[in-house]
Amino acid sequence: MPELPEVETIVRQLDHRLTGLVFGQTEISYPKIISPLSPTGFAKKLVGQEVLRVYRRAKIIIIELSGDQSILIHLKMTGQLIFQPAKTSPVNLIVGGHPQTDPSKHTRAILSFRDGSSLRFNDLRKFGWLKLVNQETREKILAPHGVEPLTKNFTTKLFAELVARYLKRKIKQLLLDQTLVAGLGNIYVDEACFRAKILPTRTAQTLTHSETTALHREIIAVLKHSIKKKGTSARNYVISDGTKGGFVPYLNVYGRGGLPCKTCGTPINKIKLNGRGTHFCPKCQK
DNA sequence: GTGTTTGTTATCAA
DNA sequence: CTTGATAACAAACA
Numbered sequence: 001m002p003e004l005p006e007v008e009t010i011v012r013q014l015d016h017r018l019t020g021l022v023f024g025q026t027e028i029s030y031p032k033i034i035s036p037l038s039p040t041g042f043a044k045k046l047v048g049q050e051v052l053r054v055y056r057r058a059k060i061i062i063i064e065l066s067g068d069q070s071i072l073i074h075l076k077m078t079g080q081l082i083f084q085p086a087k088t089s090p091v092n093l094i095v096g097g098h099p100q101t102d103p104s105k106h107t108r109a110i111l112s113f114r115d116g117s118s119l120r121f122n123d124l125r126k127f128g129w130l131k132l133v134n135q136e137t138r139e140k141i142l143a144p145h146g147v148e149p150l151t152k153n154f155t156t157k158l159f160a161e162l163v164a165r166y167l168k169r170k171i172k173q174l175l176l177d178q179t180l181v182a183g184l185g186n187i188y189v190d191e192a193c194f195r196a197k198i199l200p201t202r203t204a205q206t207l208t209h210s211e212t213t214a215l216h217r218e219i220i221a222v223l224k225h226s227i228k229k230k231g232t233s234a235r236n237y238v239i240s241d242g243t244k245g246g247f248v249p250y251l252n253v254y255g256r257g258g259l260p261c262k263t264c265g266t267p268i269n270k271i272k273l274n275g276r277g278t279h280f281c282p283k284c285q286k
Numbered sequence: 287g288t289g290t291t292t293g294t295t296a297t298c299a300a
Numbered sequence: 301c302t303t304g305a306t307a308a309c310a311a312a313c314a
Contacts, residue, residue: 001291001292001293002293003293059293074293074294075293076292076293076294077291077292077293078291078292125291125292127292127293127294128293176293178293178294185292185293186291186292186293235291235292275292276292277290277291277292
């Protein structure tokens, strides 16, 4: 599940590798991932365009091109973006615990560059997408997202205002809402709540001022820590060079249902909250 | 055949 | 406007 730290890791690597490359041929094996153009239209428009930079907004990857166009990419739950350098053997991947060579049967698109390198979009569950859009459409798609938690715009005051505005919402639900804070997903919401010692099931209105401050602080801290470790490879997230992120050993609750809390030894509780697997320590979190 | 995994949007309801 | 519930998308895995 690529969330902010995973997408950020991919983007940093791709920006470094793709900037300056010029697109050549494009192969689409699963047309439904492409919009708003047809795969043919997509390929035609892409040819000859140079990559200016690669950046991120929320969980969306933006490849900015010469001219007016950008490729927007969302990996959703199982998307992978693999960079294949020119004249090298296929990148090795681990998918669902099994070694796999890329490209695989889950490769949905291959965007080639004129120097012989290529970018592959793999997506087991076909939820992810690629859009080739102009600036105006790009901004229309990006605009509805909330504050970027790793920018100076994400102040304690702003976060407190959000908490005060959506009083009836459960904390977890509030944090998962991409229109409020952008980039958090199931993993980092659970982790941030643990670090702030707050139960994800509580409603916003029950938070004290110091709890709100702590939650704000821990959201930032856990995201930064994970980026430093290149993200969480809980399932099939890989970085664009096929390697895995290193944050799993630092997870306190996500994926640890029934295992002892690293702080107090109490078994981690796992419940369903609004249809999401939710993990917490019943003793450390109040 | 069943339940579980989750990001996002749509839809309906209150 | 806020909020809650549910389905839909889609495929693998236990």
